[in-house]
Amino acid sequence: MSAPLVVAVDGPSGSGKSSVSKAVATQLGVGYLDTGAMYRALTVHCLHHEVPLGDAEAITAAAEDFPLMIGTDPDAVDVLVGGRNVTEQIRSSEVSSVVSKVATVPAVRELMRRLQREMMDDIAETAGGVVAEGRDITTVVYPDATVRLLVTASEEARLARRSKELHGHAEADAVEATRDQIVRRDAEDSTVSQFTTAADGVITIDTSDLDFDQSVQAVLAAIRSVRPEV
Ligand code: DC
Numbered sequence: 001m002s003a004p005l006v007v008a009v010d011g012p013s014g015s016g017k018s019s020v021s022k023a024v025a026t027q028l029g030v031g032y033l034d035t036g037a038m039y040r041a042l043t044v045h046c047l048h049h050e051v052p053l054g055d056a057e058a059i060t061a062a063a064e065d066f067p068l069m070i071g072t073d074p075d076a077v078d079v080l081v082g083g084r085n086v087t088e089q090i091r092s093s094e095v096s097s098v099v100s101k102v103a104t105v106p107a108v109r110e111l112m113r114r115l116q117r118e119m120m121d122d123i124a125e126t127a128g129g130v131v132a133e134g135r136d137i138t139t140v141v142y143p144d145a146t147v148r149l150l151v152t153a154s155e156e157a158r159l160a161r162r163s164k165e166l167h168g169h170a171e172a173d174a175v176e177a178t179r180d181q182i183v184r185r186d187a188e189d190s191t192v193s194q195f196t197t198a199a200d201g202v203i204t205i206d207t208s209d210l211d212f213d214q215s216v217q218a219v220l221a222a223i224r225s226v227r228p229e230v
Contacts, residue, residue, distance in 0.1 A: 002227075002229075003146070004124035004125060004127075004128055004129050004130070005028070005030060005124070005128070005129035005130070005146050005147070005223075005227060005230055006120060006124050006129065006130055006132075006142060006145040006146045006147075007021075007024070007030075007129070007130065007131040007132070007145060007146065007147045007148075007149070007223055008132055008133075008137040008138045008141070008142045008143075008145035008147070008148045008149070009021045009131060009132065009133040009134075009137065009138075009149045009150075009151055009219075010133070010134060010135055010136065010137055010138045010139070010148075010149070010150050010151070010193075010195045010202075011133070011135075011150055011151040011152050011195060012152060012153075012158060012182075012186045012195055012196060013158065013162065013181065013182045013185060013186055014153065014157075014158030014159065014161045014162040014182050015151045015152050015153045015158060015207060016151060016153065016161065016207045016212065016215050017133050017151040018034060018036070018133060019212065020151060020207070020212070020215045020216055020219055021034075021074075021131045021132075021133040021151075021219075022034075022074040022075075022077070022131075023074075023212075023216045024131055024216055024219050024220060024223070025074035025130075025131040026074045026075060027216070027220065028129060028131070028220075028223070028230055029127075029128070029129075030123075030124075030127050030128055030129030030130055030131060031072040031073065031074070031123035031124070031126070031127035031129065031130045031131075032072055032073070032074035032077065032123075032130065032131050032132070033070070033072055033116065033119055033120055033123060033130060033131075033132040033133070034070070034077060034133060034134075035112070035116050035132060035133065035134035035135075035137060035141070036099075036133070036134055036135075037070060037077070037079050037090055038068065038070060038112060038115070038116065039099055039102055039103040039112065040079075040090035040091070040095055040096075040099050041066075041068055041070070041079050041081050041086060041090055042059075042062065042063055042066055042068075042102050042108070042112075043090070043095050043098060043099045043101075043102045044081055044086045044089055044090055044095060045062055045066055045067075045068075045081050045082070046058075046059055046062050046102060047094075047095070047098075048081070048084075049062065053098055053101040053102065054101070056105045056107065056108075059101075059102055059105050059108055060105060060107040060108055060111070063105075063107075063108045063111050063112065064111065066081075067081060067082045067083070068080070068081055069081075070119075072119070072123045072127070072130075074131075093166075093181075096181055096185070097180070097181070097185075099185075100185055100188040100189055103189060103192070104188060104189065104191060104192050106192070109136075109192060113136070113140060113141050116132070116134070116137070116141050116142075117141050117142060120132050120141070120142055129230075133151075135189055135193040135195040136192075136193035136194075136195070138150065138198075138199060138202045139193065139194060139199050139202075140193070143199075146226060146227060147203070147222065147223045147226045147227065148199075148201060148202040148203065149202065149203050149204075149205055149219060149222055149223075150195070150197075150198040150202050150203070150204045150205070151205050151207060151215070151219065152196070152204060152205070152206055152207070153206060153207045153208040154206075154208040155182070155183065156208075157207070157208040157209075158182055159175050159178055159179065159182055159183075160175065162178045162181060162182055163175045163177070163178040166178055166181070203222045203225075205218050205219060205222060
């Protein structure tokens, strides 16, 4: 029997990596881990307990005692913190605009990376495989994954996609309103992880000119180039 399939996917906001990773996990019948959702859930936890987001030590203390439950079935990805369902709240603009403050604390990243690696091993073992996505999965969390992918797209394509998600269209005003959520946030996140160019051995999939189904097929093809039997 071959080792469980571990697929690591990194990429910037709006590249399509979350929806594509989820669909790929569903098609392969394996588990899924959204590591960005973990940073978002920790942000909700900090906001709930009024932890000052400029205080790295206080955020780290909150991360050490963080009652997180996260769905690992790609079709049921509920996120609970202390028993409270925060699945919708973690996607709010309030959380999106401050999550980088939590995700750029080095000690928090240490804790989260260890937890993410353990969770990926657990999911891979119980579900026969895992697709995990984030910013540093291919480089730091799981550099020895079976398949490592960088799912990316031009800034223009990423802005248009996120603008459609948030505002229902990609007219100029909506694109400008979305810029902070994509460009400023990625610039902040880039100070602690490298997700704009592929590290050695990482396969780049540029989805700028691909629709959703084509992106899923491109990722599946890349996985099958390494593991033809899946
Ligand atoms: O992918 P996302 O927008 O849900 O990520 C939320 C935040 O967490 C974003 O600021 C990037 C950060 N993140 C990270 O630093 N490392 C990861 N592995 C995943 C997300």
